[in-house]
Amino acid sequence: MNTNRVDEIIDRYGADRTATLAVLQDIQAEYNHLPREALTETASRLRVPLSEIYRMATFFKAFSLEPKGEHIIKVCLGTACHVGGGPRLLEQIERDLGIKAEGTTPNGRFSLEAVRCVGACALSPLVLVDEEPHAKMSATKASKLIAELSAD
Ligand code: FES
Known part of the structure; x- marks a missing residue:
């Protein structure tokens, strides 16, 4: 997975941690799921605990940790x-x-x-x-x- 694309998404929101949900939504839209590396990158760049990112990723039904179909x-x-x-x-x-x-x-x-x-x-x-x-x-x-x- 190319983390440059994830970084572009994060930069779009000024790496603002209050935009975590929006960042995850954009990553989901880009990859049709939330790749593990993308979550790690998001946690690191937004300075949000990885556990919190996973909590959001599993709480909202719109998110998937597994790749989805076309x-x-x-x-x-x-x-x-x-x-x-x-x-x-x-x-x-x-x-x-x-x-x-x-x-x-x-x-x-x-x-x-x-x-x-x-x-x-x-x-x-x-x-x-x-x-x-x-x-x-x-x-x-x-x-x-x-x-x-x-x-x-
Ligand atoms: S029951 Fe309302 S749209 Fe299906």
Whole structure:
């Protein structure tokens, strides 16, 4: 991992320790996870204990210590989406990708997550692909979407 990129992110915030969360968010966006070396560099440059950095990294669900797939698929299992068939969608996508929720395909193309209500219940059942909403999904539409993304 190139720590220059991490240093650029830290410099963007003037190496200000009060911006630790923002720095971690930018690192997560850059690498799709929080690489161990990046956390060590952040702790050192911001003069924040590494234990505190890890506490933040594991507290917020938006952060991941493991590499994520190129595409992140989120299946909403909030009440409206659950009633509308969210669990069936999740099962279908798990079958299509050959992984369980919270997993990443061995080729690194996809990560799959089950999430709580994302505040767009009128669109239920809802699937997000890289944060782009796909409304009123069915198992068939989900399979088609996965096939299209796989062909990219
Ligand atoms: S329950 Fe899925 S968006 Fe609200």
